[in-house]
Amino acid sequence: MSATTDDLRPGEARAERLMRMGESPRTGGEALCKLVWILPWLIFLSSPVQDLVSHAHTTAATVAGWAGLLAFAGIYLTLVFRNMGRQFSEPVVACLVAVLGTLAVVLCLTLGGHWIGLFVYVSVTCGAVFPLRTAYWTIPLTTVAMLLMGLHAGQRDGWTLILVLLVGFAMTGVRQLVRTTVELRKARATVAQLAANEERLRLARDLHDLLGHSLSLITLKSELAGRMLPAHPDKAAQQIADIEQVSRQALVDVREAVTGYRRPRLSAELAGARVALTAAGVTAELPAEPDLDGVPEESESALAWALREAVTNVVRHSGARRCAVEVVRRQTLDGPMLELSVEDNGSGGSGSGPGNGLTGLTERLTKAGGTLDAGRSRHGFRLVARTPATAPVDVGSPA
Template identity: 80%
Template structure:
């Protein structure tokens, strides 16, 4: 089973990953998301310095601190809650309007040092409001900031561009989060559909394999039971037929199970991509190679060779890059399918072939293939070859 097939909460590194568009699972997850938000509070430095400067009366200073704490609390609540289970539309609209009102009132009453509050209003509009509404809200907030800045005589006009761009940037981030969530749901749905389809195929194949045989066994058992008192010879013949039918059914079931268990090269290529990525190895792997003409036995041998090679790269090579190729070549001995796995690791696999390579050599020899493995100037190279066969007819196999 690959890491992608594991539940999201138990994949390697999942406990340290910020899940986009999902609520915090625990306190540590909540802290990580809060740490992601807190750096944006840098624009509150000017209001804090203004209140600490003593330029306002005691009443104004107390009111300013209360308003600033309220503004920050509403902002953090909106943005943090929006990462998981957002408020309803009317609630979001009311809280955004409250933020905008506080920004305007505080700037008009306490001075231009508070103009940075419009940055948070813009970010909140882009992150929490619907897309169409957010366009107008960000633009309106920018215009309000411009007018308030002109009224209070603010000279920090670079914030106008910051307010506009951050608002639209947060709209893009919100769209990215939404797309990520939808892709995650679609991925789960595809996996469920694939599992359901596999169960249906298994049920269909078992019905085709055993339905007729079991019906025949039942019929002959009833005949043998009726013949046993008066015609023991005929009953014995029916029992012999039952044994033959049951043995054939067992052979068919074993063949079907072998087909289900057969290692497929396409599956191993996908698994190799996941394993190498998890080990921070840059992987160059063909996504969907054309394997027409590759016999089942040869495909299984190459799949096992790929699995062993990738395992060695991940565990022993210390490589940072790995290249996998699957090609059909014409050699002096005839056409062959060739799998090559090359890495740039500095650590070899030992002075001689290990048990894994020895087992691969034997497996490939059974399929009529060969194995070459050894160090190169830049790393380690494994090449497995099997004879090329003719494409299997459509509909063959289990």
């Protein structure tokens, strides 16, 4: 785990790339990835191709076979590849699947049993593009059609029948997975939008509460000062002094509010850490909502920065496959402390000593009255950050 302070955007970006399943490709790279995923399934066309190049048919039959095979492959790729993103209307899908099934039957009847593998693609298409209710009867129907064509050609391969049946229903599961992934992405976008709207409303309420009274008071005293200025300049000066005091206090309140908005929260960082670790392929062991009752904001903020730094290093530099995070309260000689522990099974990075990230984090924790311990453990790398769990008590006060 190296010591470089970075945000978690690469992990989030990777998660977003993984969530692109089920959408039409936006770039040539995405189109190529989807095509590479589909093309290996065309291996079942090797038998028809071998039959055509073996010169076992007349020239006219061979030309017709090539035309039928190209049309079949084109319709199949169009349905499975393009329909994955921008779906056709249901009548168009039904017509194309009907043409696909008709081509499979005609080619098997005219060119022989070498073409019976085309029904695999018909079954896959039924599972990929039809609704579940329709797929549940079209896939067995395709299997029956393949059985009849096999009997006509003198082939009785039970394994192929089972393959056609299973691969069709497997594609229904894949389609449900794609649909669930798309809905999950939309739900995440909706939640993010709602959270942004809620934060915007909270900001508006806070600003209104902070500035509404102050600005109203400034306006009132300005009017009074204007009325008193000709006859009572001393009273007008007092009103102007009050205006200055109120405006200064309003400025302090706004600065404190903005500082609170910018302060990281430990619960939010735990949620972000889960997303980043999962997207990076790291098994995350994270606690539930931590108990932060009575914990000073400065202590919570320092631990949130420590968690962000630690998870960033795990994702980017450690090469770890597992990361465990723990937040506990401990009673020490210095009083009650809130302890954050982040341990991974990675290499610990290539740095020979603490870098800028850990150095800055140490300074931040020291300022909050805490400590930082980071180094190699028996299983990898471990970072432990501690901050006071209670606000310091002024011994000179009545408390």
